[in-house]
Structures are given as C-alpha cells and as structure tokens.
Amino acid sequence: MTTQPPAQPPAGFWAQAAANPDRVALTAPDGTDWTAGRLLAAANQLVHGLREAGLSTGDAFAAVLPNGVELFTAYLASAQAGFYLVPINHHLVGPEIAWIVADSGARILIAHERFAEAATAAADEAGLAKERRYAVGDLPGFRPYQDLLADQSAGTPADRTTGWVMNYTSGTTGRPRGIRRPLIGKPPEQTALGGFLGIFGIRPGDGNVHLVCSPLYHTAVLQFAAASMHLGHPVVLMDRWTPEEMLRLIDRHRVTHTHMVPTQFHRLLALPAGTRARYDVSSMRHAIHGAAPCPEHVKRAMIAWWGESVEEYYAASEGGGTFATAREWLERPGTVGRPWPISEIAVLDDTGEPVPTGELGTVYLKMNTGGFSYHKDEEKTRQNRVGGFFTVGDLGLLDADGYLYLRDRKIDMIISGGVNIYPAEIESALLAHPGVADAAAFGIPHDDWGEEVKAVVEPAPGHSPGPELAAGILAHCERQLAKYKCPRSVDFVAELPRDPNGKLYKRRLRDPYWEGRTRQV
Numbered sequence: 001m002t003t004q005p006p007a008q009p010p011a012g013f014w015a016q017a018a019a020n021p022d023r024v025a026l027t028a029p030d031g032t033d034w035t036a037g038r039l040l041a042a043a044n045q046l047v048h049g050l051r052e053a054g055l056s057t058g059d060a061f062a063a064v065l066p067n068g069v070e071l072f073t074a075y076l077a078s079a080q081a082g083f084y085l086v087p088i089n090h091h092l093v094g095p096e097i098a099w100i101v102a103d104s105g106a107r108i109l110i111a112h113e114r115f116a117e118a119a120t121a122a123a124d125e126a127g128l129a130k131e132r133r134y135a136v137g138d139l140p141g142f143r144p145y146q147d148l149l150a151d152q153s154a155g156t157p158a159d160r161t162t163g164w165v166m167n168y169t170s171g172t173t174g175r176p177r178g179i180r181r182p183l184i185g186k187p188p189e190q191t192a193l194g195g196f197l198g199i200f201g202i203r204p205g206d207g208n209v210h211l212v213c214s215p216l217y218h219t220a221v222l223q224f225a226a227a228s229m230h231l232g233h234p235v236v237l238m239d240r241w242t243p244e245e246m247l248r249l250i251d252r253h254r255v256t257h258t259h260m261v262p263t264q265f266h267r268l269l270a271l272p273a274g275t276r277a278r279y280d281v282s283s284m285r286h287a288i289h290g291a292a293p294c295p296e297h298v299k300r301a302m303i304a305w306w307g308e309s310v311e312e313y314y315a316a317s318e319g320g321g322t323f324a325t326a327r328e329w330l331e332r333p334g335t336v337g338r339p340w341p342i343s344e345i346a347v348l349d350d351t352g353e354p355v356p357t358g359e360l361g362t363v364y365l366k367m368n369t370g371g372f373s374y375h376k377d378e379e380k381t382r383q384n385r386v387g388g389f390f391t392v393g394d395l396g397l398l399d400a401d402g403y404l405y406l407r408d409r410k411i412d413m414i415i416s417g418g419v420n421i422y423p424a425e426i427e428s429a430l431l432a433h434p435g436v437a438d439a440a441a442f443g444i445p446h447d448d449w450g451e452e453v454k455a456v457v458e459p460a461p462g463h464s465p466g467p468e469l470a471a472g473i474l475a476h477c478e479r480q481l482a483k484y485k486c487p488r489s490v491d492f493v494a495e496l497p498r499d500p501n502g503k504l505y506k507r508r509l510r511d512p513y514w515e516g517r518t519r520q521v
Contacts, residue, residue: 012189013076013230014040025229027253028069029239041154042069043076048157049148050077053132055107057082057161058183062106064088064097064119067216067237070136070145074110075165075226080188082161086168086178087217090114091482094121096176100168101126103376104178110145113137162191166375167219169317175425178375179219179317194230196223199323199340200286200311202257208233208285211249211258213241214418219317220290224259233257243267247279257286261418262294263449265302276305284309291418292450293406296333303330312336314404316392318372320344320365322404335403342368344389347398352386355397360407363396364389412506414443416451421485423506429480430455430487433473435463438496440506441487444513455487456509458496465492 013036017025021037028034055061061083065071071087078085086104088097090112097118101109102125109128111119116139123133123141135142162184168176184191194204202208210228212235214221229235236253238246241264249255268276284306290313302310308326314336315321322345324337339345347361348354355361366389374380384390393413396406414421423441430439438458443451457473459465470490477486497505 012193014080015189016232023232024234026069026072027234027236029067029237034069039069039073039076042073042149043080044154044157045149045152046073046077047081048152049150050081050083050108051157052152053108053148055081055083057159057163058084060084060086060104060106060166061108061110062086062088062101062104064090064109064111064115064122065136065216066090066112066114067212067239068112068136070110070112071216072225072229072235072237075222078163078165079193079226080160081157081163082183083163084166084180085163086166087222088168089215089217089482090118091484092118093480093482094118094125095480096482097122098125100176100178101128103176104166104168108132108134110134110136110148111139111142113139116140160187162186162188165219165222167217167317169219169420177377177380179372180375181370181372184370194227197227197231199342200257200288200313202228202231202286204231205233207254208256209253209283210235211246211253211255212237213246213258213260213264218291220315221259224288228257243271244275244279247271247276247281250281250284251279254283256283257288258284260287260289261291262289262298263292263417265289265294265298266448269298269301269305281306286311288313290315291420292415299329314406316365316390318365318390318392319367319370320390324403328403332399332403334405335399336406337404338402339404344368345398345402345404346386346389347396347404348386348389348391357400358397360395360397362391363394363404363406364391366390412442414441414451414453416443416446416453416484417449419484421453426453426455426477426481426485426487429477430457430473432480433476435460435469435472437461440496440504440509442506442510444510445517453485453487454513455490456496457490457492458494459492 017036017040023036024033025036025039026034063071063074074085086106088100101122109123113135133142134145134148136145164181166178166180168178210225210233212225216222225235236249287306287309288311303326310326312329313321313323320343322337322339324335344366346364348364349361364386394406396404398404412423426441427439430436436457437460440456441453444454446452463469473490497508
C-alpha cells in the first residue's frame with residue numbers, strides 16, 4: 001500500500017482563503033480568532049477604500065499601529081493592490097514619524113489611538129490633510145479607520161498587482177531611508193511570497209504555527225509572519241511581549257516557529273525554573289534569532305532548553321543573508337552561517353577586492369531575487385555598492401567552508417535589545433541643546449539589553465556641568481527622540497578628544513566603560 005503525502009495548501013494566502021475560508025488564519029493579541037475568509041474580506045475592503053481615497057498603483061500609505069489585525073490587513077491590501085506599505089516604529093516621536101511620512105510620500109496615514117500624541121504631531125508637521133488621516137480607536141482630528149472599510153465590497157479587487165513593504169532603516173547620517181523595491185507588475189499569486197521560509201527548512205502546511213513575539217514594524221518580523229501566512233500557517237500575534245506569556249502561547253497553540261532577538265532569550269532564561277517547567281515547548285522546531293549578537297553562554301543555555309530549534313541568521317533589511325542551524329553553530333561557535341541559496345556573501349578590502357580566506361574585511365551581500373534603492377537617496381544607494389553587492393558596514397571573515405563570522409559591527413552603532421541605534425541622530429539632538437558645546441553618544445554595557453545609550457558632553461560656555469544640566473539635556477532628548485534612543489545618563493568632560501581635522505576618537509571615550517567586559521560588536 002502506497003502512503004500518499006499530505007495535501008499541501010494552495011500557494012499564497014488569497015488562494016488558501018478561497019479554498020478554505022473557515023480555516024483560522026490569525027489569532028489576535030486578545031485571543032480572537034480570525035478566519036481566512038474574514039481576513040480576506042477585510043483586506044479586499046481596505047483595497048477598495050484606499051482606492052476610493054485616491055491611492056493608485058505605486059502609491060504609499062503609512063501605518064503607526066501595534067501588532068494587530070489592522071496591520072496585517074494593511075499588509076495584505078498593499079500586497080495585492082500594488083501599494084507600498086510603510087510600517088512606522090510606534091516608539092518614534094512626532095518629528096521622526098513626520099519625516100518618514102513626508103519622505104515616503106505616504107498619501108494616507110493610519111494610526112492607533114495608543115500613539116495619539118506622536119501620530120497627531122507627525123500628521124500636522126507632515127502637512128497631511130485631515131481627510132487623509134485615519135485612526136483605530138478614538139483620535140481627535142482623524143477619521144475612524146472603519147470609514148475606509150464601510151460600505152466597501154468584500155469582493156476581489158480588479159487589476160490586482162503585487163505591492164511591497166517599504167521599511168525605513170537608519171543610516172550613519174541619522175536620517176532613516178526607505179528601502180524601495182521596484183514593482184514587478186505581476187499578480188501576487190505569481191510572486192513567491194512564502195518561499196522565503198524554505199531557506200530555514202519551513203514548509204507549507206505541515207502542522208506549522210507561527211508566533212509573532214516582536215513588533216511587526218521590523219522588517220524581518222513582518223516578513224517571517226507574512227511568509228508563514230502565505231504558506232498556510234496559522235499566525236498568533238503578541239502585542240506586548242513578556243517571557244511567561246510567550247511560553248503560555250507556545251504551549252497553548254503548539255507553536256512551531258518564531259523570530260526572536262537575543263534579549264528575549266535572556267529574559268526567558270531569567271524566569272524561575274518552576275515557571276519554565278510549567279510550559280511545554282516541545283512543539284518548537286525553529287526559534288530563529290538575529291538582529292544582534294547572541295552571547296555564547298546564552299545561546300548554549302537556550303539550546304540546552306529548546307534543543308536544536310535554536311537557529312541563527314545574519315541579514316540586512318536591504319536583502320541577503322546567512323543561516324546557521326544549531327548543530328552548525330555548536331560545531332563552529334560564533335558563526336552566523338553560510339549564504340542563503342538566493343544570496344551571495346563576499347568579504348572585501350577597502351579597494352573592493354576579495355580578502356583571503358580567514359582574513360577580516362567588510363561584509364558585502366547580494367540578493368539574487370531582485371534589487372533595491374534607498375528612496376530619494378541615490379548617493380547612499382551608490383556609496384555602499386561594489387558591483388551587484390552592497391554592505392551595511394559590518395566586518396567579518398569567511399572560513400574555508402564558506403561560514404561567515406562577524407568580528408565587528410559598525411563600531412559606533414549601538415545595539416540595544418536587538419534594535420540598531422545610530423549615534424549620529426542622538427548627537428544631533430544633543431547638540432541642539434544650548435548647554436552643549438560638543439557631544440558623543442555610544443553604547444555602554446547593560447546586563448539585560450546588551451547596551452544602553454551613554455552621552456558624553458562638553459558643556460557650552462556659561463553652563464556648569466552637573467546634575468541640573470544633565471537633567472535638562474535628558475529632558476530635551478526625550479522631546480526629540482524615541483525613548484529607546486535617548487541617553488540613559490550624561491557624563492561631562494572639559495573637551496572631547498578630537499584630531500586636528502575634527503575626527504572624534506570615540507573609542508577613547510567608550511573603552512573605559514567596557515573595561516573587563518567583552519563588547520559584542
């Protein structure tokens with residue numbers, strides 16, 4: 001007797017929803033189950049509503065939303081209507097959000113009432129007309145989000161074509177830039193929207209359940225979640241992450257895969273042994289982590305607990321990357337793996353030539369499935385290219401078997417809780433304070449987050465260093481920057497160490513704070 005393989009779901013969310021509309025596709029943070037048919041109807045209504053509001057193929061709309069049904073609906077709408085969805089970090093403050101809204105050319109802003117102050121300030125500063133502002137919940141000056149869906153058909157929109165997500169990534173100049181991919185002009189069913197997960201051995205169906213445990217505005221988090229949905233995997237959303245709640249959801253939903261950052265590992269391991277033992281995590285097949293270096297002792301402890309499901313990747317929002325299974329990492333501690341089948345890796349010297357095996361150089365990546373450009377920044381697009389490869393400035397080496405090891409990240413970049421923080425933007429805010437003559441920002445050790453932001457300031461004439469000036473500087477930063485970017489403390493020096501050309505010797509400032517500690521850069 002021949003055993004038939006299990007039937008696989010049709011490719012792509014839309015085909016699956018048509019074939020099995022009653023299947024649970026999404027579990028919202030409040031525990032509400034959404035069927036594929038209901039989610040498809042909402043996405044179709046949003047397409048019709050956005051088109052009625054004036055959007056057409058190639059236009060962008062922005063979202064300042066928590067993890068929830070509305071953000072997923074926005075993704076599904078953009079992906080089939082040829083729109084660019086611009087998901088915005090909801091920890092940003094008004095001026096930062098306004099920059100992204102204006103720079104992206106977003107014609108509509110959808111915000112949540114939870115972020116009322118920042119969203120309102122951003123819409124006002126970006127000059128967005130009142131009729132182009134929509135809110136989930138009660139937000140004065142915004143139209144109800146339901147107005148976009150009300151009286152709209154749930155039927156399939158006409159002229160369907162693949163759209164993209166346009167994420168914004170910060171650069172060393174401090175201003176974030178949108179990563180824009182060209183529209184391919186094909187229906188979404190002809191786009192391998194879920195195939196990305198095959199890199200990690202995750203297949204269609206197969207009893208998989210994906211847990212979203214980080215904000216969906218992050219490039220990888222939304223990409224993993226969306227790919228899971230296109231492969232027919234139920235997606236379970238967390239809004240505010242806590243370690244025990246994550247364990248409860250893994251146990252409750254028999255979660256098989258998720259995307260994590262090392263800080264979450266650290267918090268999970270800090271739970272009492274009795275709490276950890278209360279939940280069954282044996283369903284986990286792929287706990288894929290990235291975004292920041294993972295301390296070796298933390299990773300070994302997670303592998304001891306969760307087994308070989310703990311896997312690692314290195315990638316950039318721009319595209320391309322590497323992957324290492326738990327077994328590969330245990331055999332080669334510190335590696336971030338070998339290139340994806342759809343990617344290439346090169347390690348080059350300052351002249352753009354390959355360095356010998358085992359020698360340090362700048363890591364360059366290439367995505368063989370398509371290119372990108374930085375929106376409205378041709379110079380930045382050109383600057384980081386060598387042929388078809390690009391770099392985000394990380395340093396590393398390749399061994400004889402093609403495994404990549406990162407030996408340094410952009411030395412001045414701060415990585416706190418898996419989030420990249422760029423000092424130039426913080427230093428710009430510091431220098432806007434009248435009591436600051438010169439300033440530097442960098443990362444110092446933090447047991448939980450990996451790094452926290454430290455500011456070192458040269459006081460301006462007439463301003464005395466001390467607690468009063470420090471408090472004023474910190475309050476100023478809180479008005480200018482998202483909370484996670486703000487310095488946690490300020491130290492004062494008579495003069496910052498600079499060379500005759502003005503170059504700051506930041507290492508001289510930073511190294512004393514790391515004495516006796518290993519900086520994971």
